[in-house]
Amino acid sequence: MKVKKGIPLIDQHDKNGFYGGKFGGNYVAETLKKPIDDLSKLFDKCRKDKKFLKERDDLYENYVGSPTRFFKLQNLTDHLGGAQIYAKMVSDANGGAHKIYNAITHAMLCKKAKKKYICTDTGAGYNGKMFSMVAKKFGLGCKVFMGTRDIERQKPNCDAIRKNGAEIVPVTSGSRTLVDAVSECIRYWVSNCDKVHMGIGSLVGPNIFVKICGWSTAQISRELKVQLEDEFGEIPNKLKLINCVGGGSSAYGFWSEFFDYNKKHIELIGVEAGGPKNSKLHAAPLSKNSKIGILHGAAAYCVQDNDGQISETESCSSGLDYPSCSPIHCFLKDVGRARYTVATDEEAFSAYKLVTELEEISPSLEPAHSFAEAIKIAPKLDESNIIVVNSCGDSLKDRDIIKKRLGNYIR
């Protein structure tokens, strides 16, 4: 089992949709076999279609705004006194996070499939917000499934979703977070797959959704590669790319151009949500060695109890608060191409605090986990090391949580 060179990682699955022979697949109800098959065929056709690609690139450039900025965090670097720290400001993207890339592709596919409605899940609310934006742009009806716990804690994004004319469907089952939102969204699709297009908001779900999402977010690393060459004249030879991992969509996008490099040359570090320091609950199936489980159509490392029930997770960041993760990250973990670790809620908050005090940026609590790892390792490295953190979301959505936790929220 290893990463093949020269082939996009999303395409390195077998005929049944498994990466490394065991991660991923298509564990879905019979009813969804055909819609998934149709979508797979449509996507295969569109990704080769020059017109489709041009339309997408135009949207990425003019609607999302590309490239998103890349610059050095000089104050943070000086403060920590070690490796040089850079940020890739994916939060510059229209809407404030990387979720816009995947949403655009899904809206385009929805149009191509001649469907008038689109549905999706959301945790942090960013995916829901982006789907509501593109739905409005493309003239599609849009339903966003969201756990009631997340509706409470991510109000700014909920307001945006509603303002765009999309409907938020509150999900009250289970832990009332992303996991339940995804289940409910899939259930809705089972009942309405003839009229409605479903977009899953991360690099998870049945194989085709993993592929569409990875194909879309890959824009991030295409930009980064050019920006690295512009800044350093070449790809630096001690480079570390740090990204938070919930489902793993931004991490895949951030890394996709760099899998073929030696890991000593470019180290890929994924940071999962460790949850509150004193809690047993977490959302870190990769770093805490969870067993493989089947959730939302795919086999992946998954937080579960001894009986196979999916366990509750806990994290201050809704976007990382998910018990499973992408089959692609499971594969990257097993082949040793990426390293996965955790940051606790406390570490994420203090990273947020430090970064916002020193720099003119304001990452959301998801990338705050990535900054926490950067802050941990930078002082131990010398300045020949380049750390790039994907600041994949803007903190505005976390306004209330941050205010409650740190006393104030200043933008």
Add this chain to the structure above:
Amino acid sequence: MKSQISLAFEKCKRENRPALLTYTVAGDNSKKKSLEILKSISQYADIVEIGFPFNAPTADGPQIQNSTYRALKNGFKLKDAFQIVKNYKKSRNAKPCILMGYYQMVYSYGENKFVKKCKQAGVNGLIIVDLPWPDNKKFAKLCRKNSITFVQLISPTTSKERMKKIIRDSHDLNYLISMLSTTGGKLKVSPKRILKNYFKIKRINKSKNMVIGFGITNKTIGSFKKADGLVVGSALCKGISDSIKNRQNPVIKLNKMVKVLKNKII
């Protein structure tokens, strides 16, 4: 040797009526009560389907979800499902029994161990909602080896070509999902259209029994008398929810409900 499931269908055919299949969730609303319910409704049911709860179901409607969460809240474990089947099978009225659930529970338990446990407990058939053909080929074979019927699902979205392949690989029982819906949805297609589709599929191989499920209630069941068998699930799960709400005994309530259903198809 014919399976008990096939024998149950033969008996119904002799009586010139469809088989009545019930679905209830193991452990709803307690282990003890769910066993009592099974024993009680077996007075009228021909085959009992028993759900083993999973907390992230992607094809269940609200009624079955409620039953599932009730069972899990009461501390239900997978081993309890086997125990319930085992005890049920010892009862006087015991009927063939089909376990139904999601693949994660099987995967986590281990396929071999799961099927072996089923066999020991006396399970006659298995439905794994999210293990569609052809991904289920290996597991279906394992079931067959252990004399357990692996029930294949067919839905309104299944293409003719795919149906043929599924039916070719199927055991003695297939399950037609009546419409695009999670379980327990309101019947949004006319029974006439569902039956038309049903007989089209039946023609592929008449020797295999096929039941219809999803949206079957005491209001609709009478329209499907020509099918080999009919599954009622969500309506019964709702019956349990209602009886808890009204402080009634769910055993008596379900017995009455299944009696009414049976009367509508004889």
